[in-house]
Amino acid sequence: MSSKVTAGGRRPPRTGRSGTRRSGLGRLGPLPWIGPAVLLIVVVVLWPVYEMVRTSFLKISVSGFVRGWAGLDKYRQLFDEPGLGSVITATVVWTVGVVALTMVLSLALAQLFDQRFPGRRVTRWALIAPWAASVLMTAIGFKWMLDRTAGVLNTVMTDLGIIDTPRDWLGDPATAWPWMMFVAVFVSLPFTTYTLLAGLQTVPGEVYEAARVDGAGVWQTYRRITLPLLRPAFLVGVVINLINVFNSFPVIWGMTRGGPDSDTATTTVFMYQLKSSDIGESAAMSVVNFALVVVMVAAFLKVSRWNQEEV
Amino acid sequence: MAQQTIQPSPGAPDALPPDGRRPAGTVRPRRAPRPRTVVVTAVAWLIAAVFLLPYVQMVITALRPAGELRDATYLPTEFAWSNFIDVWRESNLGSNLRVTLLVAGGSTLLVLLVAIPAAYYTARVKYRGRKLFLLLVLVTQMFQPTSLLVGLYREFHQLDMLNSVWTLVLCNAAFNLAFAIWILTAYFSAIPVQLEEAAMIDGLGRGGALLRVTLPLALPGVVTAVIFTFIAAWNEFVMGLTLSTVPESQPLTVGINSFIGNYTVQWNYLFAASVIAIVPVVVLFAFIERHVVSGLTAGSVK
Numbered sequence: 001m002s003s004k005v006t007a008g009g010r011r012p013p014r015t016g017r018s019g020t021r022r023s024g025l026g027r028l029g030p031l032p033w034i035g036p037a038v039l040l041i042v043v044v045v046l047w048p049v050y051e052m053v054r055t056s057f058l059k060i061s062v063s064g065f066v067r068g069w070a071g072l073d074k075y076r077q078l079f080d081e082p083g084l085g086s087v088i089t090a091t092v093v094w095t096v097g098v099v100a101l102t103m104v105l106s107l108a109l110a111q112l113f114d115q116r117f118p119g120r121r122v123t124r125w126a127l128i129a130p131w132a133a134s135v136l137m138t139a140i141g142f143k144w145m146l147d148r149t150a151g152v153l154n155t156v157m158t159d160l161g162i163i164d165t166p167r168d169w170l171g172d173p174a175t176a177w178p179w180m181m182f183v184a185v186f187v188s189l190p191f192t193t194y195t196l197l198a199g200l201q202t203v204p205g206e207v208y209e210a211a212r213v214d215g216a217g218v219w220q221t222y223r224r225i226t227l228p229l230l231r232p233a234f235l236v237g238v239v240i241n242l243i244n245v246f247n248s249f250p251v252i253w254g255m256t257r258g259g260p261d262s263d264t265a266t267t268t269v270f271m272y273q274l275k276s277s278d279i280g281e282s283a284a285m286s287v288v289n290f291a292l293v294v295v296m297v298a299a300f301l302k303v304s305r306w307n308q309e310e311v
Numbered sequence: 312m313a314q315q316t317i318q319p320s321p322g323a324p325d326a327l328p329p330d331g332r333r334p335a336g337t338v339r340p341r342r343a344p345r346p347r348t349v350v351v352t353a354v355a356w357l358i359a360a361v362f363l364l365p366y367v368q369m370v371i372t373a374l375r376p377a378g379e380l381r382d383a384t385y386l387p388t389e390f391a392w393s394n395f396i397d398v399w400r401e402s403n404l405g406s407n408l409r410v411t412l413l414v415a416g417g418s419t420l421l422v423l424l425v426a427i428p429a430a431y432y433t434a435r436v437k438y439r440g441r442k443l444f445l446l447l448v449l450v451t452q453m454f455q456p457t458s459l460l461v462g463l464y465r466e467f468h469q470l471d472m473l474n475s476v477w478t479l480v481l482c483n484a485a486f487n488l489a490f491a492i493w494i495l496t497a498y499f500s501a502i503p504v505q506l507e508e509a510a511m512i513d514g515l516g517r518g519g520a521l522l523r524v525t526l527p528l529a530l531p532g533v534v535t536a537v538i539f540t541f542i543a544a545w546n547e548f549v550m551g552l553t554l555s556t557v558p559e560s561q562p563l564t565v566g567i568n569s570f571i572g573n574y575t576v577q578w579n580y581l582f583a584a585s586v587i588a589i590v591p592v593v594v595l596f597a598f599i600e601r602h603v604v605s606g607l608t609a610g611s612v613k
Contacts, residue, residue, distance in 0.1 A: 029438065030432055030436070030438040030439075030440065030441075030444075032428070033428045033429055033431070033432035033433075034428070034429040034432055034433065034444055036424070036425045036428070036429070037425045037426065037428075037429035037444075037448075037488060037492065038444070038447065040421075040425055040481070040484060040485045040488060041447060041448075041451050041485060041488065043481070043485070044463075044481055044482050044484075044485030044486070045450075045451050045454050045459070045485055045486070047462070047466050048459045048462030048463045048465075048466050049454065049459065049462055050462070051461075051462040051463075051465045051466045052459060052461050052462030052465070053462075055461055055462065055465055109358070112351065112354060112355055112358070113355065115348075115351045115355075116348075117348055117351045117352040117355060118352055119352065119355070119356060120355070121600065122359070123355045123356055123358070123359035124600060125596075125597050125600055126359035126360070126362045126363045127358070127359060127362050128593075128596050128597075128600065128603070129362050129363055129366055129593060130362060130365075131542075131596070132542060132589065132592045132593045132595070132596040133366060133546070133585075133589045133592070133593065134545070134546035134548065134564050134588070134589070135546065135548070136546075136548045136564050136567075136568060137369075137564070137567065137585045137588065137589060138365060140567075140568075140571070140581065140585070141365045141366070141368065141369050141582070141585070142365060144368075144369075144372060144578055144582070145365065145368055149381055149383065150380065150381040150382065150383060150578075152368055152385065154383070155383045155384075155385070166383070186362075186365075194603055194604060194607055195607050197604050197607075198604050198605075198607035201604060201605075233607075240452075243452070243453055243455060244455070247455040247457040247458055249457045249548075249549050250548050250549070254568075268457050268458065271458075271460070271461075272460065275460070275461060279461060279465075282461050283461045283462070286458055286459070286460070286461050286462070289458050290454070290458050293453060293458065294453070297453065
């Protein structure tokens with residue numbers, strides 16, 4: 001990778017100038033350095049985007065045979081789906097609810113695990129478990145724990161007298177939604193908490209010292225000092241969670257497969273359900289899906305005035 | 312860091328200053344913990360238990376004999392360790408594990424090869440198109456594989472690359488690239504340019520300076536990128552489900568998902584397989600817990 005090294009292995013020392021200009025790589029400009037990354041992104045990310053948008057305007061048979069252009073037919077077909085309205089509403093409630101709960105709980109968890117106490121390492125390690133285990137397996141684990149006859153959560157709740165008889169929590173959308181949101185929060189907490197823990201590390205200790213000298217109370221210190229200084233980490237957490245939770249497929253797929261029908265589906269799961277019946281309509285759903293993510297993230301960034309703060 | 316705190320003279324380590332207070336940074340003698348610490352400890356351990364319970368339950372289920380699977384009991388009367396052997400013998404778990412290892416290992420390697428030069432150059436040189444490149448990376452972060460499934464499937468179908476380990480390597484690498492570039496750019500930016508300039512004056516090219524000087528200093532960042540990519544690729548489900556349709560080329564997550572049949576679910580086998588899939592990653596994560604915070608710290612400070 002280095003420029004030609006002569007027999008002696010050393011070149012005469014050059015003064016004042018960095019070697020970039022004259023070395024072979026320097027002359028080619030940024031291409032050898034960022035070229036491979038750009039290529040990978042173009043082939044695996046941008047090409048599918050193009051392919052997806054194109055597919056949404058095509059007539060394609062179930063076996064994958066292209067039968068010409070469909071124009072906006074697939075979009076019309078999608079918007080005529082009777083379930084679409086409730087799926088979109090559910091998606092918004094799901095995303096906002098899960099992200100909000102995750103952020104509030106993570107703030108508390110980060111504060112707790114930032115303290116010094118015996119066993120901090122072990123307990124932090126336990127906190128990481130849902131992150132290390134695949135989301136799908138965690139979701140399937142909860143599906144099993146909520147099983148009507150053999151689920152341990154049903155057993156615990158009947159033993160504690162919370163419910164009289166075991167219930168089929170995931171069979172009814174009214175109870176399936178809260179449980180799936182619980183699982184989505186559960187798997188989002190580790191990353192978010194760790195992002196906030198990392199943010200807490202960047203707060204210099206002297207700031208707290210100064211606050212104490214000035215006689216600030218615990219709550220006042222937290223609100224006036226910790227929270228504002230946590231802002232960058234908090235924003236990173238919200239944006240990444242918005243994107244992840246909105247697209248969260250394994251939680252819902254592992255627990256209910258979006259069913260019965262599309263009663264527990266978000267737009268992402270709905271898109272997957274459509275894929276087996278009509279790939280063009282599914283592509284149209286994907287395009288709408290992506291537009292929704294962009295709108296949500298942009299709306300959040302606007303509200304939090306991301307740009308002004310130069311995060 | 313407390314390394315520079317003034318220490319008592321080595322001869323008399325326990326001599327306290329006249330007012331009885333120890334200088335900051337020295338070890339305090341053991342005394343009864345404050346009530347606050349007790350509460351914090353109790354709550355933290357309780358939360359840790361809640362976070363582990365689902366996985367403990369998975370292990371218990373994995374060890375249930377087939378006859379006691381659907382009993383509403385907390386523990387089976389005996390543990391059927393043979394479940395692990397049965398599931399290994401009677402399913403595709405071996406080839407699933409091989410695919411997952413290849414995909415996770417291959418995509419991690421590819422991410423490093425591609426992200427290190429890009430992040431290094433972006434951190435060091437103000438080239439034309441730098442803003443555009445950073446925008447491209449940010450956009451990649453917004454595109455999740457889930458939202459692109461149809462496009463990905465159509466593309467690799469046309470390329471006749473479905474059911475290939477290499478397709479999964481490429482895809483996992485591409486979707487984890489943004490995060491790696493982000494973390495590594497932050498690390499490289501924090502390393503003083505003067506160190507490299509000195510190396511280049513001594514006759515190393517930019518590439519040599521990167522390999523011999525900067526990279527070793529940015530090792531924590533590289534470790535963070537490696538771990539994040541490896542774990543994300545190890546746990547990836549959606550692309551594997553879509554791009555691999557035959558059992559032999561499917562990763563572990565997809566293989567395990569297929570235990571959920573249309574009518575029956577072999578829960579004990581399913582969780583035995585899950586435990587096999589989860590344990591290596593949990594152990595890996597336990598080793599690098601410290602790096603996670605420092606890696607994310609660098610990322611959020613920029």
